[in-house]
Amino acid sequence: MNAAAxxxxxxxxILEAAKKVFLDVGFGAASMDAIAEAAKVxxxxxxxxxxxxxxxFAAMVRETCDTxxxxxxxxxxxxxxxxxxxxxxxxxxxxxxxEDKLALHRTLMAEVxxxxxxxxxxxxxGPAVIRRFLADYFKDQNxxxxxxxxxxxxxxxxxxxxxxxxxxxxxxxxxxxxxxxMREQYxxxxxxxxxxxxxx
Amino acid sequence: MNAAAxxxxxxxxILEAAKKVFLDVGFGAASMDAIAEAAKVxxxxxxxxxxxxxxxFAAMVRETCDTxxxxxxxxxxxxxxxxxxxxxxxxxxxxxxxEDKLALHRTLMAEVxxxxxxxxxxxxxGPAVIRRFLADYFKDQNxxxxxxxxxxxxxxxxxxxxxxxxxxxxxxxxxxxxxxxMREQYxxxxxxxxxxxxxx
DNA sequence: GTCTATAGATCGATAGAC
DNA sequence: GTCTATCGATCTATAGAC
Numbered sequence: 001m002n003a004a005a006x007x008x009x010x011x012x013x014i015l016e017a018a019k020k021v022f023l024d025v026g027f028g029a030a031s032m033d034a035i036a037e038a039a040k041v042x043x044x045x046x047x048x049x050x051x052x053x054x055x056x057f058a059a060m061v062r063e064t065c066d067t068x069x070x071x072x073x074x075x076x077x078x079x080x081x082x083x084x085x086x087x088x089x090x091x092x093x094x095x096x097x098x099e100d101k102l103a104l105h106r107t108l109m110a111e112v113x114x115x116x117x118x119x120x121x122x123x124x125x126g127p128a129v130i131r132r133f134l135a136d137y138f139k140d141q142n143x144x145x146x147x148x149x150x151x152x153x154x155x156x157x158x159x160x161x162x163x164x165x166x167x168x169x170x171x172x173x174x175x176x177x178x179x180x181x182m183r184e185q186y187x188x189x190x191x192x193x194x195x196x197x198x199x200x
Numbered sequence: 201m202n203a204a205a206x207x208x209x210x211x212x213x214i215l216e217a218a219k220k221v222f223l224d225v226g227f228g229a230a231s232m233d234a235i236a237e238a239a240k241v242x243x244x245x246x247x248x249x250x251x252x253x254x255x256x257f258a259a260m261v262r263e264t265c266d267t268x269x270x271x272x273x274x275x276x277x278x279x280x281x282x283x284x285x286x287x288x289x290x291x292x293x294x295x296x297x298x299e300d301k302l303a304l305h306r307t308l309m310a311e312v313x314x315x316x317x318x319x320x321x322x323x324x325x326g327p328a329v330i331r332r333f334l335a336d337y338f339k340d341q342n343x344x345x346x347x348x349x350x351x352x353x354x355x356x357x358x359x360x361x362x363x364x365x366x367x368x369x370x371x372x373x374x375x376x377x378x379x380x381x382m383r384e385q386y387x388x389x390x391x392x393x394x395x396x397x398x399x400x
Numbered sequence: 401g402t403c404t405a406t407a408g409a410t411c412g413a414t415a416g417a418c
Numbered sequence: 419g420t421c422t423a424t425c426g427a428t429c430t431a432t433a434g435a436c
Contacts, residue, residue, distance in 0.1 A: 007419075007420085010419090010420090024313070025228065025314075026226060026227070026228045026310045026311070027226070027228070027229070028225065028226045028227070028228025028229030028230070029227070029228030029229075030228070031410075031411065031412080032411080032412060032413080033410080033411080033412090041420080041421090042420065042421050042422075043412090043413085043421095044413090044414080044415095044419090044420070044421065044422085045419075045420055045421080047412090047413065047414080048419065048420075049419095052412080052413080053412065053413090106309045106310050106312070107310060108372065109306045109309060109310065109371050109372060110226050110306050110307060110309070110310030111226070112306070112371070112372060112373035113224075113373075116373050119371075119372035119373040119374060120372065120373065120374050122372060123368070123369060123372045123374045127368060151389070154389050155393075157365050158362045158365060158389065158390070158393055160365075161361040161362050161364075161365035162358045162361050162362065164361075165357045165358060165360070165361035168323070168327060169323060171309050171312070171319075172308065172309060172312060172319035172320065172322060172323050173312040173313075173316050173319040173320065174319060174320050174323045189351070189354050189358065190358070193355075193358055193393070193394075193397045194393075194397075196396070196397040196398075197393045197394075197396040197397035198396075207401070207402085210401090210402090231428075231429060231430085232429080232430065232431080233428080233429075233430090241402080241403090242402065242403050242404075243403095243430090243431085244401090244402070244403065244404085244431090244432080244433095245401075245402055245403080247430090247431070247432080248401065248402075249401095252430085252431080253430070253431095
Protein backbone atom coordinates (compact mmCIF):
# COMPACT_ATOMS: atom_id res chain seq x y z
CA MET A 1 0.00 0.00 0.00
CA ASN A 2 1.77 3.13 -1.16
CA ALA A 3 -0.28 5.90 -2.73
CA ALA A 4 -3.83 7.10 -2.26
CA ALA A 5 -3.07 10.11 -0.10
CA UNK A 6 -4.40 12.52 -2.69
CA UNK A 7 -7.50 10.88 -4.00
CA UNK A 8 -8.70 7.97 -1.90
CA UNK A 9 -11.84 7.60 -4.02
CA UNK A 10 -9.81 6.39 -6.99
CA UNK A 11 -8.68 3.30 -5.19
CA UNK A 12 -12.29 2.19 -4.76
CA UNK A 13 -13.08 3.06 -8.36
CA ILE A 14 -10.17 0.95 -9.55
CA LEU A 15 -11.19 -1.95 -7.33
CA GLU A 16 -14.74 -1.81 -8.60
CA ALA A 17 -13.58 -1.63 -12.20
CA ALA A 18 -11.18 -4.52 -11.59
CA LYS A 19 -14.01 -6.57 -10.12
CA LYS A 20 -16.18 -5.85 -13.12
CA VAL A 21 -13.54 -6.69 -15.73
CA PHE A 22 -11.89 -9.67 -13.99
CA LEU A 23 -15.21 -11.33 -13.19
CA ASP A 24 -16.46 -10.65 -16.68
CA VAL A 25 -13.65 -12.02 -18.81
CA GLY A 26 -11.37 -13.85 -16.35
CA PHE A 27 -7.85 -13.06 -15.22
CA GLY A 28 -6.02 -14.08 -18.36
CA ALA A 29 -8.19 -12.15 -20.81
CA ALA A 30 -8.56 -9.09 -18.63
CA SER A 31 -6.32 -6.18 -19.56
CA MET A 32 -5.05 -3.38 -17.41
CA ASP A 33 -6.11 -0.99 -20.16
CA ALA A 34 -9.71 -2.13 -19.89
CA ILE A 35 -9.64 -1.80 -16.11
CA ALA A 36 -8.14 1.68 -16.26
CA GLU A 37 -10.74 2.72 -18.78
CA ALA A 38 -13.60 1.29 -16.69
CA ALA A 39 -12.23 3.09 -13.62
CA LYS A 40 -11.87 6.31 -15.65
CA VAL A 41 -8.25 6.73 -14.62
CA UNK A 42 -5.02 6.32 -16.52
CA UNK A 43 -3.25 2.98 -16.53
CA UNK A 44 -0.32 4.40 -14.62
CA UNK A 45 -2.65 5.35 -11.77
CA UNK A 46 -3.70 1.73 -11.54
CA UNK A 47 -0.05 0.73 -11.30
CA UNK A 48 0.57 3.37 -8.66
CA UNK A 49 -2.13 1.94 -6.41
CA UNK A 50 -1.56 -1.75 -7.14
CA UNK A 51 1.86 -2.76 -8.32
CA UNK A 52 0.87 -5.40 -10.83
CA UNK A 53 -2.00 -7.27 -12.42
CA UNK A 54 -1.60 -10.10 -9.94
CA UNK A 55 -1.69 -7.78 -6.93
CA UNK A 56 -4.76 -6.01 -8.25
CA PHE A 57 -6.53 -9.31 -8.73
CA ALA A 58 -5.65 -10.47 -5.22
CA ALA A 59 -6.80 -7.17 -3.74
CA MET A 60 -10.10 -7.39 -5.61
CA VAL A 61 -10.72 -10.94 -4.38
CA ARG A 62 -9.86 -10.11 -0.78
CA GLU A 63 -12.07 -7.05 -0.88
CA THR A 64 -15.00 -9.11 -2.15
CA CYS A 65 -14.35 -11.85 0.40
CA ASP A 66 -14.47 -9.28 3.19
CA THR A 67 -18.02 -8.35 2.25
CA UNK A 68 -19.02 -12.01 2.47
CA UNK A 69 -18.78 -12.55 6.20
CA UNK A 70 -21.92 -14.27 7.33
CA UNK A 71 -23.91 -13.70 10.51
CA UNK A 72 -26.04 -16.61 11.66
CA UNK A 73 -25.82 -16.27 15.40
CA UNK A 74 -29.26 -14.70 15.78
CA UNK A 75 -30.88 -17.36 13.62
CA UNK A 76 -30.26 -20.25 15.99
CA UNK A 77 -32.16 -19.08 19.04
CA UNK A 78 -35.48 -20.50 17.97
CA UNK A 79 -35.74 -23.90 19.57
CA UNK A 80 -37.44 -25.49 16.58
CA UNK A 81 -34.79 -27.35 14.51
CA UNK A 82 -36.84 -27.37 11.34
CA UNK A 83 -37.42 -23.63 11.39
CA UNK A 84 -33.87 -22.91 12.47
CA UNK A 85 -32.31 -24.96 9.68
CA UNK A 86 -34.51 -23.20 7.18
CA UNK A 87 -33.48 -19.82 8.52
CA UNK A 88 -29.77 -20.63 8.39
CA UNK A 89 -30.01 -22.02 4.88
CA UNK A 90 -31.90 -18.95 3.76
CA UNK A 91 -29.17 -16.64 4.96
CA UNK A 92 -26.48 -18.73 3.33
CA UNK A 93 -28.22 -18.79 -0.03
CA UNK A 94 -28.89 -15.06 0.04
CA UNK A 95 -25.22 -14.42 0.66
CA UNK A 96 -23.72 -16.87 -1.81
CA UNK A 97 -26.27 -17.18 -4.60
CA UNK A 98 -25.99 -13.93 -6.48
CA GLU A 99 -24.31 -13.06 -9.75
CA ASP A 100 -21.32 -11.41 -8.09
CA LYS A 101 -20.43 -14.28 -5.78
CA LEU A 102 -20.95 -16.87 -8.47
CA ALA A 103 -18.79 -14.92 -10.91
CA LEU A 104 -16.06 -14.58 -8.30
CA HIS A 105 -16.34 -18.26 -7.57
CA ARG A 106 -15.96 -19.12 -11.25
CA THR A 107 -13.03 -16.79 -11.81
CA LEU A 108 -11.26 -17.94 -8.68
CA MET A 109 -11.53 -21.60 -9.53
CA ALA A 110 -9.96 -20.96 -12.90
CA GLU A 111 -6.96 -19.39 -11.19
CA VAL A 112 -6.36 -21.62 -8.17
CA UNK A 113 -3.06 -22.80 -9.58
CA UNK A 114 -1.90 -19.21 -10.05
CA UNK A 115 -3.28 -17.92 -6.72
CA UNK A 116 -3.42 -20.87 -4.33
CA UNK A 117 -4.12 -18.79 -1.23
CA UNK A 118 -7.08 -16.91 -2.71
CA UNK A 119 -9.21 -20.01 -3.14
CA UNK A 120 -8.65 -20.86 0.50
CA UNK A 121 -9.53 -17.31 1.51
CA UNK A 122 -12.81 -17.55 -0.34
CA UNK A 123 -13.68 -20.87 1.25
CA UNK A 124 -12.77 -19.66 4.72
CA UNK A 125 -14.78 -16.45 4.30
CA GLY A 126 -17.95 -18.19 3.15
CA PRO A 127 -18.67 -21.93 3.12
CA ALA A 128 -16.36 -22.73 6.04
CA VAL A 129 -18.15 -20.24 8.29
CA ILE A 130 -21.58 -21.74 7.83
CA ARG A 131 -20.18 -25.25 7.97
CA ARG A 132 -18.67 -24.65 11.41
CA PHE A 133 -21.78 -22.93 12.62
CA LEU A 134 -24.03 -25.73 11.41
CA ALA A 135 -21.77 -28.39 12.88
CA ASP A 136 -21.97 -26.68 16.27
CA TYR A 137 -25.73 -26.45 15.94
CA PHE A 138 -26.11 -30.15 15.09
CA LYS A 139 -23.79 -31.09 17.94
CA ASP A 140 -25.86 -29.04 20.35
CA GLN A 141 -29.15 -30.47 19.11
CA ASN A 142 -27.74 -33.98 19.46
CA UNK A 143 -26.79 -33.31 23.08
CA UNK A 144 -30.26 -31.92 23.77
CA UNK A 145 -31.82 -34.97 22.13
CA UNK A 146 -33.73 -32.82 19.65
CA UNK A 147 -31.92 -34.43 16.72
CA UNK A 148 -29.89 -37.60 16.37
CA UNK A 149 -26.62 -36.66 14.70
CA UNK A 150 -23.66 -39.03 14.93
CA UNK A 151 -21.19 -36.83 13.07
CA UNK A 152 -22.12 -33.12 13.16
CA UNK A 153 -19.32 -32.11 10.77
CA UNK A 154 -20.49 -34.57 8.12
CA UNK A 155 -24.17 -33.76 8.54
CA UNK A 156 -23.45 -30.05 8.26
CA UNK A 157 -21.65 -30.53 4.97
CA UNK A 158 -24.36 -32.81 3.66
CA UNK A 159 -27.01 -30.26 4.50
CA UNK A 160 -25.14 -27.43 2.77
CA UNK A 161 -24.48 -29.61 -0.26
CA UNK A 162 -28.15 -30.43 -0.67
CA UNK A 163 -29.23 -26.83 -0.22
CA UNK A 164 -26.77 -25.68 -2.89
CA UNK A 165 -27.21 -28.65 -5.19
CA UNK A 166 -28.38 -26.37 -7.99
CA UNK A 167 -25.13 -24.39 -7.92
CA UNK A 168 -23.51 -26.72 -10.45
CA UNK A 169 -26.19 -26.00 -13.02
CA UNK A 170 -26.12 -22.27 -12.37
CA UNK A 171 -22.35 -22.15 -12.67
CA UNK A 172 -22.31 -24.13 -15.89
CA UNK A 173 -25.01 -21.90 -17.33
CA UNK A 174 -27.46 -24.77 -17.62
CA UNK A 175 -30.05 -22.68 -15.81
CA UNK A 176 -30.11 -19.21 -14.25
CA UNK A 177 -29.66 -18.47 -10.57
CA UNK A 178 -32.75 -19.87 -8.84
CA UNK A 179 -35.54 -17.51 -7.85
CA UNK A 180 -36.58 -16.97 -4.24
CA UNK A 181 -39.33 -19.55 -4.68
CA MET A 182 -36.96 -22.12 -6.14
CA ARG A 183 -34.46 -21.54 -3.34
CA GLU A 184 -37.18 -22.22 -0.81
CA GLN A 185 -37.89 -25.48 -2.60
CA TYR A 186 -34.28 -26.60 -2.33
CA UNK A 187 -34.20 -25.59 1.31
CA UNK A 188 -37.45 -27.41 2.10
CA UNK A 189 -36.23 -30.57 0.37
CA UNK A 190 -32.95 -30.54 2.27
CA UNK A 191 -34.58 -29.82 5.64
CA UNK A 192 -37.14 -32.51 4.99
CA UNK A 193 -34.52 -35.19 4.28
CA UNK A 194 -32.40 -34.22 7.29
CA UNK A 195 -35.41 -34.25 9.62
CA UNK A 196 -36.47 -37.69 8.42
CA UNK A 197 -32.96 -39.10 8.77
CA UNK A 198 -32.13 -37.42 12.07
CA UNK A 199 -35.39 -37.73 13.95
CA UNK A 200 -34.54 -38.84 17.49
CA MET B 201 7.10 -38.93 -44.30
CA ASN B 202 4.56 -36.59 -45.83
CA ALA B 203 5.32 -35.29 -49.32
CA ALA B 204 1.67 -35.20 -50.42
CA ALA B 205 -0.08 -37.28 -47.81
CA UNK B 206 -2.75 -36.45 -45.26
CA UNK B 207 -1.76 -36.78 -41.64
CA UNK B 208 -4.75 -37.57 -39.44
CA UNK B 209 -2.57 -38.21 -36.41
CA UNK B 210 -1.76 -34.52 -36.10
CA UNK B 211 -5.35 -33.65 -35.35
CA UNK B 212 -5.25 -35.80 -32.24
CA UNK B 213 -1.86 -34.40 -31.25
CA ILE B 214 -3.22 -30.88 -31.53
CA LEU B 215 -6.32 -31.74 -29.52
CA GLU B 216 -4.24 -33.31 -26.78
CA ALA B 217 -1.90 -30.33 -26.70
CA ALA B 218 -4.88 -27.96 -26.62
CA LYS B 219 -6.33 -29.88 -23.71
CA LYS B 220 -3.07 -29.67 -21.84
CA VAL B 221 -2.54 -25.94 -22.40
CA PHE B 222 -6.15 -24.76 -22.06
CA LEU B 223 -6.75 -26.72 -18.85
CA ASP B 224 -3.42 -25.57 -17.48
CA VAL B 225 -3.64 -21.82 -17.92
CA GLY B 226 -7.24 -21.18 -19.00
CA PHE B 227 -8.64 -19.94 -22.29
CA GLY B 228 -7.60 -16.32 -22.01
CA ALA B 229 -3.98 -16.93 -21.08
CA ALA B 230 -3.50 -19.85 -23.46
CA SER B 231 -1.67 -19.03 -26.67
CA MET B 232 -1.86 -20.76 -30.02
CA ASP B 233 1.93 -20.69 -30.09
CA ALA B 234 2.12 -22.71 -26.90
CA ILE B 235 -0.41 -25.21 -28.24
CA ALA B 236 1.43 -25.59 -31.53
CA GLU B 237 4.69 -26.12 -29.71
CA ALA B 238 3.16 -28.71 -27.35
CA ALA B 239 1.67 -30.52 -30.36
CA LYS B 240 5.02 -30.33 -32.17
CA VAL B 241 3.45 -28.80 -35.27
CA UNK B 242 3.56 -25.32 -36.70
CA UNK B 243 0.96 -22.80 -35.72
CA UNK B 244 -0.43 -22.67 -39.24
CA UNK B 245 -1.17 -26.39 -39.04
CA UNK B 246 -3.28 -25.72 -35.98
CA UNK B 247 -5.19 -23.08 -37.92
CA UNK B 248 -5.64 -25.46 -40.86
CA UNK B 249 -7.34 -28.05 -38.67
CA UNK B 250 -9.28 -25.69 -36.41
CA UNK B 251 -10.11 -22.28 -37.79
CA UNK B 252 -9.65 -20.22 -34.63
CA UNK B 253 -8.79 -20.32 -30.95
CA UNK B 254 -12.49 -20.46 -30.06
CA UNK B 255 -13.17 -23.40 -32.37
CA UNK B 256 -10.17 -25.29 -31.05
CA PHE B 257 -11.35 -24.77 -27.49
CA ALA B 258 -14.86 -25.95 -28.34
CA ALA B 259 -13.50 -29.02 -30.14
CA MET B 260 -11.28 -29.87 -27.18
CA VAL B 261 -14.19 -29.61 -24.74
CA ARG B 262 -16.52 -31.69 -26.89
CA GLU B 263 -13.84 -34.32 -27.36
CA THR B 264 -13.29 -34.57 -23.61
CA CYS B 265 -17.04 -34.67 -22.97
CA ASP B 266 -17.36 -37.59 -25.35
CA THR B 267 -14.97 -39.65 -23.26
CA UNK B 268 -17.12 -38.99 -20.20
CA UNK B 269 -20.17 -41.07 -21.06
CA UNK B 270 -21.05 -43.12 -18.06
CA UNK B 271 -22.29 -46.71 -17.91
CA UNK B 272 -24.31 -47.62 -14.85
CA UNK B 273 -26.77 -50.09 -16.28
CA UNK B 274 -24.99 -53.16 -14.95
CA UNK B 275 -24.63 -51.66 -11.49
CA UNK B 276 -28.34 -51.61 -10.72
CA UNK B 277 -29.14 -55.30 -11.01
CA UNK B 278 -28.20 -56.15 -7.49
CA UNK B 279 -31.40 -56.02 -5.48
CA UNK B 280 -29.76 -54.52 -2.41
CA UNK B 281 -30.33 -50.71 -2.47
CA UNK B 282 -27.49 -49.94 -0.12
CA UNK B 283 -24.96 -51.87 -2.18
CA UNK B 284 -26.35 -50.58 -5.45
CA UNK B 285 -26.21 -46.92 -4.41
CA UNK B 286 -22.63 -47.43 -3.31
CA UNK B 287 -21.75 -48.99 -6.63
CA UNK B 288 -23.33 -46.22 -8.67
CA UNK B 289 -21.70 -43.51 -6.59
CA UNK B 290 -18.34 -45.24 -6.96
CA UNK B 291 -18.56 -45.21 -10.74
CA UNK B 292 -19.60 -41.57 -10.77
CA UNK B 293 -16.75 -40.47 -8.58
CA UNK B 294 -14.20 -42.46 -10.56
CA UNK B 295 -15.37 -40.75 -13.73
CA UNK B 296 -15.66 -37.21 -12.47
CA UNK B 297 -13.11 -36.90 -9.68
CA UNK B 298 -9.80 -36.86 -11.47
CA GLU B 299 -7.45 -34.02 -12.31
CA ASP B 300 -8.51 -33.87 -15.96
CA LYS B 301 -12.25 -33.62 -15.36
CA LEU B 302 -11.82 -31.14 -12.53
CA ALA B 303 -9.54 -28.97 -14.64
CA LEU B 304 -12.01 -29.06 -17.51
CA HIS B 305 -14.77 -28.20 -15.09
CA ARG B 306 -12.84 -25.22 -13.75
CA THR B 307 -11.85 -23.92 -17.17
CA LEU B 308 -15.35 -24.33 -18.54
CA MET B 309 -17.01 -22.47 -15.71
CA ALA B 310 -14.69 -19.55 -16.25
CA GLU B 311 -15.81 -19.36 -19.88
CA VAL B 312 -19.54 -20.02 -19.71
CA UNK B 313 -20.32 -16.48 -20.79
CA UNK B 314 -18.09 -16.87 -23.84
CA UNK B 315 -19.22 -20.44 -24.69
CA UNK B 316 -22.75 -20.84 -23.33
CA UNK B 317 -23.41 -24.14 -25.10
CA UNK B 318 -20.27 -25.88 -23.84
CA UNK B 319 -21.31 -25.72 -20.19
CA UNK B 320 -24.58 -27.37 -21.07
CA UNK B 321 -22.76 -30.04 -23.09
CA UNK B 322 -20.59 -30.86 -20.11
CA UNK B 323 -23.55 -31.11 -17.78
CA UNK B 324 -25.51 -33.27 -20.19
CA UNK B 325 -22.55 -35.58 -20.77
CA GLY B 326 -21.84 -36.17 -17.11
CA PRO B 327 -23.95 -35.13 -14.13
CA ALA B 328 -27.26 -35.22 -16.04
CA VAL B 329 -26.68 -38.83 -17.05
CA ILE B 330 -26.22 -40.15 -13.55
CA ARG B 331 -29.00 -37.93 -12.25
CA ARG B 332 -31.51 -39.44 -14.69
CA PHE B 333 -30.28 -42.94 -13.98
CA LEU B 334 -30.50 -42.45 -10.22
CA ALA B 335 -33.95 -40.89 -10.47
CA ASP B 336 -35.17 -43.92 -12.41
CA TYR B 337 -33.61 -46.19 -9.84
CA PHE B 338 -35.26 -44.40 -6.90
CA LYS B 339 -38.60 -44.40 -8.72
CA ASP B 340 -38.33 -48.13 -9.30
CA GLN B 341 -37.34 -48.85 -5.70
CA ASN B 342 -40.26 -46.76 -4.50
CA UNK B 343 -42.68 -48.79 -6.62
CA UNK B 344 -41.18 -52.01 -5.31
CA UNK B 345 -41.48 -50.71 -1.76
CA UNK B 346 -37.79 -51.18 -1.12
CA UNK B 347 -37.33 -47.47 -0.50
CA UNK B 348 -39.74 -44.66 0.27
CA UNK B 349 -39.00 -41.86 -2.18
CA UNK B 350 -41.59 -39.16 -2.76
CA UNK B 351 -39.67 -37.23 -5.42
CA UNK B 352 -37.06 -39.39 -7.20
CA UNK B 353 -35.61 -36.45 -9.15
CA UNK B 354 -34.97 -34.48 -5.98
CA UNK B 355 -33.59 -37.42 -4.04
CA UNK B 356 -31.25 -38.28 -6.91
CA UNK B 357 -29.82 -34.79 -6.93
CA UNK B 358 -29.52 -34.75 -3.15
CA UNK B 359 -27.63 -38.02 -3.19
CA UNK B 360 -25.19 -36.83 -5.87
CA UNK B 361 -24.67 -33.55 -4.05
CA UNK B 362 -23.77 -35.31 -0.83
CA UNK B 363 -21.42 -37.73 -2.54
CA UNK B 364 -19.59 -34.88 -4.26
CA UNK B 365 -19.75 -32.48 -1.36
CA UNK B 366 -15.95 -32.31 -1.23
CA UNK B 367 -15.75 -31.06 -4.82
CA UNK B 368 -15.99 -27.43 -3.71
CA UNK B 369 -12.88 -27.74 -1.56
CA UNK B 370 -10.97 -29.63 -4.22
CA UNK B 371 -11.86 -27.07 -6.87
CA UNK B 372 -10.90 -24.13 -4.69
CA UNK B 373 -7.62 -25.81 -3.85
CA UNK B 374 -8.47 -26.04 -0.16
CA UNK B 375 -7.61 -29.73 -0.24
CA UNK B 376 -6.46 -32.19 -2.89
CA UNK B 377 -8.71 -34.60 -4.75
CA UNK B 378 -9.82 -37.16 -2.15
CA UNK B 379 -8.14 -40.54 -2.02
CA UNK B 380 -10.01 -43.76 -2.67
CA UNK B 381 -10.48 -44.20 1.07
CA MET B 382 -11.85 -40.71 1.49
CA ARG B 383 -14.25 -41.17 -1.42
CA GLU B 384 -15.59 -44.29 0.20
CA GLN B 385 -16.20 -42.26 3.34
CA TYR B 386 -18.23 -39.68 1.45
CA UNK B 387 -20.17 -42.43 -0.30
CA UNK B 388 -20.86 -44.28 2.94
CA UNK B 389 -22.04 -41.10 4.65
CA UNK B 390 -24.39 -40.26 1.78
CA UNK B 391 -25.78 -43.79 1.51
CA UNK B 392 -26.25 -43.92 5.24
CA UNK B 393 -28.28 -40.71 5.35
CA UNK B 394 -30.44 -41.70 2.39
CA UNK B 395 -31.13 -45.13 3.86
CA UNK B 396 -32.16 -43.63 7.18
CA UNK B 397 -34.42 -41.06 5.55
CA UNK B 398 -35.93 -43.35 2.93
CA UNK B 399 -36.42 -46.54 4.89
CA UNK B 400 -39.86 -47.88 4.00
C1' DG C 401 -1.10 -30.12 -45.74
C1' DT C 402 2.80 -28.21 -43.64
C1' DC C 403 6.28 -25.18 -42.97
C1' DT C 404 8.74 -20.24 -42.01
C1' DA C 405 8.15 -15.54 -41.65
C1' DT C 406 5.63 -11.73 -40.52
C1' DA C 407 1.80 -8.47 -40.30
C1' DG C 408 -1.13 -5.93 -37.18
C1' DA C 409 -3.06 -5.49 -32.80
C1' DT C 410 -2.70 -5.61 -27.93
C1' DC C 411 -0.53 -6.84 -23.83
C1' DG C 412 1.94 -5.55 -19.05
C1' DA C 413 4.76 -2.29 -17.41
C1' DT C 414 7.63 2.10 -17.47
C1' DA C 415 9.52 7.07 -18.42
C1' DG C 416 9.03 11.69 -17.89
C1' DA C 417 6.20 16.04 -17.77
C1' DC C 418 3.40 18.48 -14.53
C1' DG D 419 -0.31 11.33 -7.62
C1' DT D 420 -1.84 11.59 -12.20
C1' DC D 421 -1.37 12.07 -16.76
C1' DT D 422 0.34 11.01 -21.98
C1' DA D 423 3.35 8.50 -24.72
C1' DT D 424 5.76 4.54 -25.63
C1' DC D 425 8.76 0.37 -25.21
C1' DG D 426 9.45 -4.47 -25.87
C1' DA D 427 7.20 -8.70 -25.70
C1' DT D 428 3.56 -11.51 -27.09
C1' DC D 429 -0.72 -12.36 -29.07
C1' DT D 430 -4.07 -14.09 -33.10
C1' DA D 431 -4.16 -14.78 -37.62
C1' DT D 432 -2.39 -14.74 -42.42
C1' DA D 433 0.88 -14.88 -46.70
C1' DG D 434 3.67 -17.44 -49.53
C1' DA D 435 7.16 -21.18 -50.49
C1' DC D 436 7.25 -26.15 -51.11
